[in-house]
Amino acid sequence: MKKTLTALLILFTSFTVQADQTLVIENIWIREAPPTVKVLAAYMTLKNPTDQDITLIYAESPAFEDVMFHKTEITDGIAKMRHAKEVVIPAHSSFELTPGNYHLMLMGRKELLKEGDNVKIKLIFKNIDDQNVSAVVKKTISE
Amino acid sequence: MNSTSKKFILLSLVALVAGVLLSQALRNSDSITHDISQAQPLPPGLLWPNPKQITPFQLIGQNAKTFDLENLKGHWSMIFFGYTHCPDICPTTMTLMNSIVSELSEEKQPTPRVIFVTVDPERDTQEHLADYVTYFNPAFLGLTGSEENIASLTKQIGILSMKIPDENSTEGSEYLMDHSASILLIGPEARLIGIFSAPHSKADIKHRYLAMRNFIDNQ
Numbered sequence: 228m229k230k231t232l233t234a235l236l237i238l239f240t241s242f243t244v245q246a247d248q249t250l251v252i253e254n255i256w257i258r259e260a261p262p263t264v265k266v267l268a269a270y271m272t273l274k275n276p277t278d279q280d281i282t283l284i285y286a287e288s289p290a291f292e293d294v295m296f297h298k299t300e301i302t303d304g305i306a307k308m309r310h311a312k313e314v315v316i317p318a319h320s321s322f323e324l325t326p327g328n329y330h331l332m333l334m335g336r337k338e339l340l341k342e343g344d345n346v347k348i349k350l351i352f353k354n355i356d357d358q359n360v361s362a363v364v365k366k367t368i369s370e
Numbered sequence: 371m372n373s374t375s376k377k378f379i380l381l382s383l384v385a386l387v388a389g390v391l392l393s394q395a396l397r398n399s400d401s402i403t404h405d406i407s408q409a410q411p412l413p414p415g416l417l418w419p420n421p422k423q424i425t426p427f428q429l430i431g432q433n434a435k436t437f438d439l440e441n442l443k444g445h446w447s448m449i450f451f452g453y454t455h456c457p458d459i460c461p462t463t464m465t466l467m468n469s470i471v472s473e474l475s476e477e478k479q480p481t482p483r484v485i486f487v488t489v490d491p492e493r494d495t496q497e498h499l500a501d502y503v504t505y506f507n508p509a510f511l512g513l514t515g516s517e518e519n520i521a522s523l524t525k526q527i528g529i530l531s532m533k534i535p536d537e538n539s540t541e542g543s544e545y546l547m548d549h550s551a552s553i554l555l556i557g558p559e560a561r562l563i564g565i566f567s568a569p570h571s572k573a574d575i576k577h578r579y580l581a582m583r584n585f586i587d588n589q
Contacts, residue, residue: 267457330458
């Protein structure tokens, strides 16, 4: 019995260590948009506790035709939205996709999305496994 | 009257005059101190002493009604320029302006009218625009027009926009718009009173809007 418990404890500890060493994706949300709008944006926080940079290279969602990485930049009072090929989350750092900055540009909304709905998004990375996440639809200015 | 009495009267008069002068001087210095303590620094973004007088323009509002210079008069308006295919900065700003107006209303403060002018008339028809703005707040106004008509307003108040082809779009025909991200405050005499530059903060804009409005009302 004691051995089993010890074994379980070791197993549990190793799982915890494992979990601490992977990318953490939090506060994943999409701003609810007017019904006529088919282009939306998703935001999230990506925390990388590992010793290596993690690169997000592609994203897709069954709720949208296409997903791209975009960055809004405000230069001399002008808002410019530009395509970003990839998003790098540096080692031991946190990276924010946030309004007025980096975001997932979700194009071709298939069905109307209302506050409280959950939207599946698959995030594909260069150097770690794909992550399937769920974004919640909200009506706020920012997270 | 002997000379002692004369001297006494003279001295009394001198003392009276001195007293009056001193009290005036003190009152003046009091009022100076008072003025200094009351003088608020002008809110950043206030275009004073030379607010820009807006000249005639013509756009189309909800229900296909003309919206021109006369429609600006008699109201305080917050104007933002954007396009409905913009997924990030435009809905963020519209949500923020709704939040500002709602808070002002709850606090029984004077609210501005909110106007969204499209810089993408090709895709933003008047019906589409009406659905878009009223989603954020039923009282918001959406304005469109021909490119020339929109330019007749944007050019005079320093609003810029530029069509950028999106080479990554699946159809290849899509485009993005670069556009000024500032919120403009127009006073009831159709003068450009203030500019709120991006990035926007709700508390900051609310505070400066009230300060600007108060300043103009007291001129």
